[in-house]
Ligand SMILES: O=C(CO)[C@@H](O)[C@H](O)COP(=O)(O)O
């Protein structure tokens with residue numbers, strides 16, 4: 001049976017009590033934590049850095065933490081995130097001058113590496129790197145903010161990547177990020193996603209456990225009717 005993972009995006013969490021909020025979302029059923037890093041340069045918003053990641057790790061956060069780097073990816077910043085406890089670092093090809101070098105840097109430092117594609121970023125980068133990466137992230141909104149609407153064209157792109165992975169017999173997770181709600185998660189799953197990054201739909205709800213349960217109930221339909 002296919003295993004789906006739900007990765008709450010802490011961009012929508014309460015930063016005044018981040019540790020507790022993150023612990024709460026994990027207790028409520030979140031499988032991994034999606035840590036959105038923005039530098040007000042690559043994207044027009046500013047969020048959190050390695051120090052916050054280190055504090056979360058020390059706050060007894062035991063699930064994998066996936067750093068979604070929407071920032072100009074310097075070697076130093078990447079190494080700081082790895083030292084602070086990142087399990088995955090996901091980079092955007094446009095944010096690094098030397099994609100292959102950055103992938104090697106992350107892997108050589110014993111961290112898993114993901115590559116992220118914005119809605120209009122072509123998938124051709126994958127031709128040269130698909131064999132060395134651990135995760136593919138497809139953005140279904142333009143990066144920078146939570147609470148945006150899912151871009152419908154993304155379903156076509158998800159299907160395309162799923163077919164490519166099947167054709168090449170490559171078994172790495174396909175993560176989708178942006179605008180995921182209870183009403184569209186099943187379509188996204190049927191298109192080929194494995195990991196669902198969900199921000200506002202979880203953190204803006206009054207009961208995280210109930211909301212995550214509602215997402216899982218939709219995902220159960222994947223196995224029932226196809
Ligand atoms: O990386 C990003 C936005 O740039 C995301 O991870 C969002 O934080 C997802 O939030 P929702 O669209 O689910 O509200």
Ligand SMILES: [Co+2]
Nearest residue numbers: 009036068177
């Ligand atoms: Co993200």
